[in-house]
Amino acid sequence: MTSLSARDAGSRPRATMRQVAELAGVGIKTVSRVINGEPNVTPQTTQRVLDAARALDYQPDLHAGNLRRADRRTRTLGLLVGSVDNPFSGAVHRAVEDAAAERGVAVFASSLDDDPQREREAVAAFLRRRVDGLILTTATADQTYLEPELRHGTPVVFVDREPSGIETDAVVSDNAGGAARAVEHLLAHGHRRIAYLGDLHSIQTARERRRGFLDALDRAAVPADDAPVIEDLHDQGTAREALLRLLDGPNPPTAVFSAQNLITIGALHALRERGRHRDTALVGFDDVELADLLEPGVTVIAQHPEDLGRIAAERIFERLDGDDAPSQRVVVGTTLIVRGSGEIPPPGGRRT
Amino acid sequence: MTSLSARDAGSRPRATMRQVAELAGVGIKTVSRVINGEPNVTPQTTQRVLDAARALDYQPDLHAGNLRRADRRTRTLGLLVGSVDNPFSGAVHRAVEDAAAERGVAVFASSLDDDPQREREAVAAFLRRRVDGLILTTATADQTYLEPELRHGTPVVFVDREPSGIETDAVVSDNAGGAARAVEHLLAHGHRRIAYLGDLHSIQTARERRRGFLDALDRAAVPADDAPVIEDLHDQGTAREALLRLLDGPNPPTAVFSAQNLITIGALHALRERGRHRDTALVGFDDVELADLLEPGVTVIAQHPEDLGRIAAERIFERLDGDDAPSQRVVVGTTLIVRGSGEIPPPGGRRT
């Protein structure tokens, strides 16, 4: 009676290799050979094993095998991004997944919301699951805590943001260069009073973009005092409010550089609300969907998240394949996409 | 000499519980107790073990433990969506991740691109990794192949699309209802010649939306012959071309219902290209970013992907907690968001 209790819910536990072996009337090691496509099994035996496996709906337990296997690979990768909900992260994720899928590798994804504690927890959770490698958009200021993992041989590649405190591979956008390009574009159209709307100062890319912004102004000999620099915006709402305050202030900017995709959207809202979208220039960092259909279209410095993700994943696999060259830093360029909002002239129509 | 070869690259393998036990001078089972917070260990012993674990940078191997543990839980979930790159999927993913993270569960995500073969492979890949449950937006016409997994006790929950061939939980949007609502909205504004632009006919939700569209026309006694029904569009490009053909044709529609987010974007492009965006009404299914900033704003039937994801994840966890009630079907309502494009009257200005 009680021996049947496993069937109570009409369910029996998943079949093991031992049960397949028993049904096929062979040894367990022979099943292992068939499942793993090892040589030296007769076609008849192979067939018997496959039939038994099918009959029992056998699925090998990758982790049990991995425990004993020599290479100790789980064929699993851990990806840490800002949020799987953000289009930029989504594109990175997709590229990583595609590169991984080609190699039969599954991807764990986790959203950090730029929270250092979440990063530490997510990394630990992935390591306990023995991922073969980590790809991360860091949220912490210092990643020294990853040092031991690197020594244990787990490859770590940074995407979008550079590592600090450890020596490891990184794939990043040309943040300072892209930001400078945006500013130069606005300067070329005659603007002198350009506002900077940026993400949390704790984020490395945000600081880089700010640096690019200020450097470009400096090179053009535009006093930075003219430029309202607003930082620590972290979503559409705060960005919108910040720009509304500027627009309602005594000396509003004639142009705006919004340094992140959600900030750009917040800025667009603020401009529309004040009806200033046709006379205030705007260049955003990172492209946004439908930007081309707005009136005016939104000029942006586009990043190439697919490239970032693809290159990062390739780097991980090269490391896993034994590449032990010194750590590399790959910079992916940005592209200025002219659509209208960045070409609006300042009120006076000043020209070079 | 050779005994040191493990350090060749300056790396030593990851520490095991045995090594922690040795360093702490205790038995391996005592380390297990400390790591898992089991009772009956003196504070001094606990401290010695924790010190040793820290010194060796010990991370328990979740999968090794799981092999022996009674509950056999990997604390891992598999999520299969259209593409992690699509905003709708991203929102579902984020909601699932949040619900999972609360419970210390990690999430594997995989993109299917509506390819049935990819679905089968991804499911197998997840099962071999012994995920505790599967949440999927199916790409196959029939999911009978999942029947054995259900019997083995792996909970499966469908999101966005309904299962076929198996009895299991599903969380879906009110596709037919939402589509009908869109059509009724356009009818109320006087339109009679409404085009339907839909996704692949093989996709269940696409068929549901088409059904809702046709039903609403039927109820209004509008002959379906008037309505150009175009299906099997699967990206922005094909949707754009299809609508361009309609607009350039002999008797163009006065209103358009685009039944998916990428199709809506393609339709928007087509309308702009022909300069018809101010006189052709448009209602899209599924909201798109920046839809409110276009001119006119894009009226949509918004889905609630966060709710779909959250409810699906909760369902999985209820099943894992032992809920064995008959499978449920949860329908999440849609919301009509009026923004302008859906309220454009037909040329004649006919009114009810």
Place this chain on the structure above:
DNA sequence: ACTAGATTTGACATCGTTGTCAATCAGGCG
């Protein structure tokens, strides 16, 4: 001082698989 009872601890089998190695088998050759 001695023992019952509770607390703390560790030896050992075990989970599902793969690596090692020896046993068996078929066929060919002297």
Place this chain on the structure above:
DNA sequence: CGCCTGATTGACAACGATGTCAAATCTAGT
């Protein structure tokens, strides 16, 4: 017919952890 060779097969240990259970230690009551 016996022996060698190479192909085929399976017994067994091991991977890193946990469950079981008994041994060791402590506490308190007589």
